[in-house]
Amino acid sequence: MKLIIEPTDGVGPLLSAIKSAKKSVEIAIFRFDRTDIETALKTAVARGVKVTALIAFANRGGEQRLRRLELRCLAAGIIVARTSNDLSRYHGKYFLIDRRVLCMLSFNFTHLDIDHSRGFGIVTTHADWVRDTARLFRADCTRTKYAPKTETFVVSPANSRKVLETFLNRAKTQLLIYDPKISDKAMLRILQGRAKAGVEIKVIGSVSGSTQFDVHKLGDKRLHTRTIIRDRRQAFVGSQSLRAAELDSRRELGLIVHDAKTVKLLVDTFESDWGDRNRRKEASAVSGKEVEKAVQVFTKELDPLTVSVKKAVRKAVAKAGEDVLHDKDVKDTMKKVVKKAVKEAVKEAVQDAQDAQDVKDAKSQPKG
16 A cells, blocks of 8 residues: 655656556546646557546536546547536546556646645555445446445445444544535534543644634645544545535545554644644744834835825826826725735835844854
């Protein structure tokens, strides 16, 4: 088993997996804008690999792109199937290589998800998971019913609610959760109950309503994964949030993994992301003194700025006539211009203060 961590690992592991295919590639697509992955699929066809793409019937704002993708795939010799519209979304992201290797992803095949968002992927040869994925792919291609046969293979709406409720309820000491939006009432009750029982719960993302546990936003990256680490021993990685829609009315896919190395990497990544927030708070507190210095610098620069703005306003009025001041839209525009000018001046003043401090600090350092 291998864990893909985005954005650190990038698109490389996906391209390598597709390149390794000898007989078949079966890929489920919800969003897609990666020409490198598209080229890899086309290249696989050219060397005799049977490539089948199951493409979602729709996604928010991107249906036309999906239809164009279908046409390009067909032109390249890729077999195309389209999901049904019986569920609100077909949101699973995964592909099978030679019916032997499963790449289950919490992220889409897009630049935004792979290059700029926190996401995870599981690469595995686990026989039960590969078999269940092949059955799921075939069922969704042929628009027939599907029921998972493995409890650690989590599929919405088939078994995800039951499996994830059990997974949460069995937490003894800790739950570390990545989730963009936890809002399902039953899941929230379970989390509150675990918190009352003394289980430490940390959530990176957001939670509806008040909570008895810590919830923080992810810092400098977009959050796209749905991941739950239980007692540092097991983890759920998938595409379904703890939201009613994603548990009950959408096609979502996830895995519950017990591999110690994979779970440790997930824990380490979570703790790093959680710690980044605390480090940013400390840096912000330290920079408070620099802000005061910036205010002093800016005060000195404010008078000439004010004069410049007044001159610009006078020039505009003289050119357009004094009646322009009675036009609300124009007045609003003028205010925006002034505010923008002030903001730019503030930014420059803060940078000047920081640069001055950096020079001062550098001079105070002992020479080595």
